[in-house]
Amino acid sequence: MTEGVRIAMRRRDRAFAKFRRDRCDDNWVQFKVARNRCNQMKPAVRWRRILLYDPIQCARYLYCELGAQPPNNEVRQGFIYMLTLEPDEENASAHGVFKEAYDHGRLYPKQCRKKYPMCVFNEKLLFDLIYYLLRHPQM
Incomplete structure (x- = not known):
């Protein structure tokens, strides 16, 4: 797993944790954007x-x-x-x-x-x- 993928996963997890603490529409949208970015990353082999x-x-x-x-x-x-x-x-x-x-x-x-x-x-x-x-x- 590349460092870029790890960073994207951390951002996704933080956005979800923020949504769980404060369940508002804005936090949900931020989580969905982070999740979609993470899912769209292409795996790469070094x-x-x-x-x-x-x-x-x-x-x-x-x-x-x-x-x-x-x-x-x-x-x-x-x-x-x-x-x-x-x-x-x-x-x-x-x-x-x-x-x-x-x-x-x-x-x-x-x-x-x-x-x-x-x-x-x-x-x-x-x-x-x-x-x-x-x-x-x-x-």
Whole structure:
């Protein structure tokens, strides 16, 4: 989640709290405006940052494995959905790297390990780590 989305959500929550304290039409309109702004924000993925912190190619290996296997749960579907989001100019080339990894997995499902040999973890461990982090977000 980007900082802009967090700020919009905070504004929305404050506007709602203000409406709950003083239930007038003006406060309700302010809340609705803040809510609509928050809902209309486009999600963005910082592909460049992910690529920057992926020297042993585990994120690329993960996307290759996502392409190699069916999206049989919500987490896998969410990662694949991230690829469909239109990247901004800064993240376009890095987005292409992950899209290429996903496409490689779709075309050559048994060759992900060969394409990304630097990642020392297997795909099961990577997904287990993701599931763990999603269940325990505040460490």
